[in-house]
Amino acid sequence: MAQRGAKPKPAKLRLVTGTHNVTRHGPKDEAKQAVEAAKTGFGKLVRPSYLKGQAKWAWDRYITPAGWLDASREAAAIAFCELWDEYRSMPRMFTASKHQQMRAYMAELGLTDERNRGDFDPTETKDAFFDD
Numbered sequence: 117m118a119q120r121g122a123k124p125k126p127a128k129l130r131l132v133t134g135t136h137n138v139t140r141h142g143p144k145d146e147a148k149q150a151v152e153a154a155k156t157g158f159g160k161l162v163r164p165s166y167l168k169g170q171a172k173w174a175w176d177r178y179i180t181p182a183g184w185l186d187a188s189r190e191a192a193a194i195a196f197c198e199l200w201d202e203y204r205s206m207p208r209m210f211t212a213s214k215h216q217q218m219r220a221y222m223a224e225l226g227l228t229d230e231r232n233r234g235d236f237d238p239t240e241t242k243d244a245f246f247d248d
Contacts, residue, residue: 127151128184129226158187164194171201178227189225196221 128151130136136144163175174197179185185193199218203210222228 123223125226126184128154128186132184133229154188155186161185161187161190161193167194167197169201170204171197174200179225182225182227184226192221192224196225196227 125133125135127136127141127147130141131144131147131151136147138144141147161179163172163180167175175193178200179193179197196218199214199221202214203218219228
């Protein structure tokens, strides 16, 4: 049976975004230790040498700044970058199902939430209906 609701965020992403809740996720120190253990266990995420063109650009633009990713997400990161290359090289041939795949990879990698980006400032966001 499919899981209902949003997929749970990885511990590192919760720590980066500041959404770690002690009552729900346990003490922060334990989460940090678990993240470090996973990072050393899987290793650092390194760009494969065979990525060229737009795939390489996508890796440098989206994957490299995402400090919460480790080598356990390598397959998803490579697939996202290759889909990006395909999208940029043949946009008219990029079907809706491939758009959905790319969005799913972005969500899995934690790239869809603007709060994960370094340039996000929550004080600057305004709601069209509630903020004046």
